[in-house]
Amino acid sequence: MGCLLNTVIVFLLVGLTNSSTHTYKAGTVSSAQCSLDACAQLAQNAAKANVDILVLPVPEDISRSVQKDNFDEAVKVISSLAKDNKIYIVSHFLEKVRCQEKTEIIRNNLVFDRQGSVVYIYRKPLDLTATCNVTATGTTFVTDFGVNFGVLMPEDLVLRNLQGKNFVVAGEWGSEIPALAAPQFFKSWAFTTNANLVTSSGIFSGKAGGTGHGTDLVAAELKKDGGDVINAPIATTSPHVQDLSQYIIKPLDLAKQDVRETVCHGQFCCHFQVKTSASGAQGLNFGLAAFEGLRHYGGGQNIGTQECALLPCVGSLKSSCDIGSINNTNIIFDEISITANFKPTESAQFPIILSTDTLSNSQFRFDSKHENNTNQVTVKLYDGQNLFNFGILGRDFSKDYVEKTVIYDNNDGLTYKIYEYVNSDEVLEFCDYVWIRLRVLIFVVSIYVLEMM
Missing domain, CATH: 1.20.5 (Single alpha-helices involved in coiled-coils or other helix-helix interfaces)
Structure with missing residues (x-):
């Protein structure tokens, strides 16, 4: 009896110590997939590095096509990794189910605790119009190290107005809007909300941005209430071709070193002030753009969007934007200031920065203030170079809707x-x-x- 009592006391003291600390250690994998043996080794390395929670890609051995038919077997594999290494693991699975007399593909985010038990399930149909019972087991889950996590799929960061300080994100999503592609948008979302994101694309510590170190396994220590260091949420990946056919665009006259312009799309207006001190690359044109309306986001989702942006393009700015292989614009922006008014409710705004250069904290500002029943948002940049997108992207959640579509899946895992x-x-x-x-x-x-x- 005394031995049992001592064991209980030790367990409680360990749990209390873990929950009372202000940080936890998160891990993710640098590759999109790994073999079963490699994933097992990564889980072991995470345990050795004292990682508390690991976002793990689905092993290549359990491919998508096999996974759909052997969902239970795939779950057992990841469960064993969590149990053997005494860590929390979050992983994404695809599952075939019969619903309304037809086969549906269900996306699953599962959370395994240190004993290998499934403590959280978040399910969503690949076909957004399917009415199968795919609700989550709850809104959050609580760990033994005292963190209340929300569980998301990548598109949820764009589609939902979320509250919280710690989130895990697993799964894939293809955005048709370049600024909302997952790797780029993760930084902006974490910065705006000052929330921690542990994702399959990296670890983001609130306003501090991307963090962590390692080659195959990336691990980082995170403060439970978000980052206290501020870094500009800059994305350095190559920009996509953009469809600008619905945008209202005014060309930026680089011959003028101080330009003040207001560009409006309907009732939505963007106020620009741009100061430059160098000429641009030959054939590269800059435009001041405004947009308000619905954008097709992917998977049948149409989202209310408001955008103010400074955009460079090779050739015309009339219908599409492409900078080709240019990675140096030869423009020095002494100052850029963009301001617009947004709805105070059912909305969110994010800074968007795409560049091949890095920015210091002193070069960037993003401010928001409520005034006269509007949310006035301003983004500023000082001494910036090699910019390929800079501005504000706003979301109006009240205008979102889903197209009534059907998604079919063939034997190769492709969707139509x-x-x-x-x-x-x-x-x-x-x-x-x-x-x-x-x-x-x-x-x-x-x-x-x-x-x-």
């Missing part, structure tokens, strides 16, 4: 999307009705023409 209403019985019946009436009309007209001849 068609609009459901095209194959609906009502549309087919209507087409038959129109065709019958049209044939009668053609017959009558033909007889009339023959009689006239």
Whole structure:
């Protein structure tokens, strides 16, 4: 009895010590996939590095096509890794289920505790119109080291107005909006919310941005309430081709060293002040852009978007934006200031910076203040070079909607999307009705023409 009591006391003291610390250690894997043996080794390395929670990619041995048919087996594999190494593991799985007399593909984020038990499940259909029962087991889960985590898939950072300080993100998502591509947007989201993100693309510590060290295994110590160091949320990846057909754009006259312009898209206006001190690369044009409306985000999602941006393009700025292989714009921006007013509720705003150069804290400012029933947001940059996108991206959650689509999955794991209403019985019946009436009309007209001849 005394031995049991001592064991309980030690367990409670260890738990109390873990929960009373102000930090925890998170890990992720630098590669998108790993073999089963490699994942097992990474989990062992994470345990040796005293990692508390690890976001792990699904092993290559459990490929997507196999995983759908052997979901339970895949779960057992990751469960064993968590149990053997006494760490929390978050991993993403695909699962085949029968729903409404057809097969649906369900995306799963599962959280395993140190005993290998599944303590959190977040499920979402690949087909967003599916009405299968895929709700999460809760909104958050609490660890033995005293952190309350939210569990997300990458698109949730864009689609949901979230509250919290610690999140784990697993899964894949393809954005059709360059500024909202997951690796770039993670930094901006973490900066704006000052929340920790432990993702399969990296570890982000609030306003401090990307953190961690290591080659195969990236580990970082995070403060539970977010980062207290401020770093500009700059993305250094190559920019995508952008569709600017819906934007209102005014060319930036580089011959003027101090430009003040207001660009409006409908009632939404962006106020620009740009000071430059060097000429640009040959064939490279800069534009001051404004946009307000719906953008197709991917997977049938359409999102309310407001954007103010300074954009460079090779050639015309009229319909699309592409800088090709240019990585040096030869422009020194002494100062850029962009200000716009946004809704005070059901909205969020994020700084967007894409450059091949780094920025110090003193070169960047992002401010937000409520005034006259609006949220006035200003982003500023000083002594910036080699900019390929700079501005404010706003979200209006009240305007979001999902297209009614169906996603089919073939044996190779590829997805094909068609609009459901095209194959609906009502549309087919209507087409038959129109065709019958049209044939009668053609017959009558033909007889009339023959009689006239």
